[in-house]
Amino acid sequence: MTDPVLLDVSDGVATITFNRPDAMNSLDVATKEALLDAVRTVADDPAARCVVLTGTGRAFCVGQDLKQHIEILQSGSPDQLFRTVDEHYNPIVTSLAGMAKPVIAAVNGVAAGAGASLAFACDLRVVADTAGFNLAFAGVALSCDTGSSFTLQRLVGPAKAIELLYQPRTIKADEALALGLATRVVPAANLAAEGGVLAATLAAGPTVAYGAMRRSVAFAAGHTFEESVAFESSMMTLTGATADHAAAVHAFVNKEKPVFEGR
Secondary structure (H helix, E strand, O other): OOOOEEEEEEOOEEEEEEOOHHHOOOEOHHHHHHHHHHHHHHHHOOOOOEEEEEEOOOEEEOOEOHHHHHHHHHOOOOHHHHHHHHHHHHHHHHHHHHOOOOEEEEEOOEEEOHHHHHHHOOOEEEEEOOOEEEOHHHHHOOOOOOOHHHHHHHHHOHHHHHHHHHOOOOEEHHHHHHHOOOOEEEOHHHHHHHHHHHHHHHHOOOHHHHHHHHHHHHHHOOOOHHHHHHHHHHHHHHHHOOHHHHHHHHHHHOOOOOOOOOO
């Protein structure tokens, strides 16, 4: 049986790949459990200094596996369907958004529903020119999930977020770039290479500092200015004590290029 999620860690980059191409990388229970395990593993792995989330085949991830969804509905246990939000989707996206290291979505194809939400929870989205996003929830008469109520409006603003949620459609790559949903759009044939270069660059950088910046921005989104600058102070104390900071200062004084070790 083929693994629904692949995980590879090499040269500081952890790549998590949705691997159900025949099902458009939709999320059945086995895939969600494997994804949660992979995300938690890389979050805790010091060898993983940057994380890439991507897919195989024509899709990045089209969200919930509706074939399995229907089977569960017809089984007479519909409560099982919606436990998946607390058991799978929320822990996955919380770990993805909260890990103290850079996370990139390499969006190889359509990202819909929870698949779009997972991409939005990443720091950067490198998008193939043939890919797109679709906030598909209203089409199946469900509310949004997997953090999209939080992330989407921060990318495009509340009014645009409501429009995209109320009237789901495929947002093509060029429009996604204009809206701020995509960080960079590249030819589909170059996606792996472009994403790989970006991930390698981040993995070779001061990853403790990147993680602190990520945490600071997330903290500030839900706190006052005074609380946010206090948190910034704690992150400066954290990063100021790292070997990377000492190496960077030494390199600057000696007009050398610093080598960062992520510690």
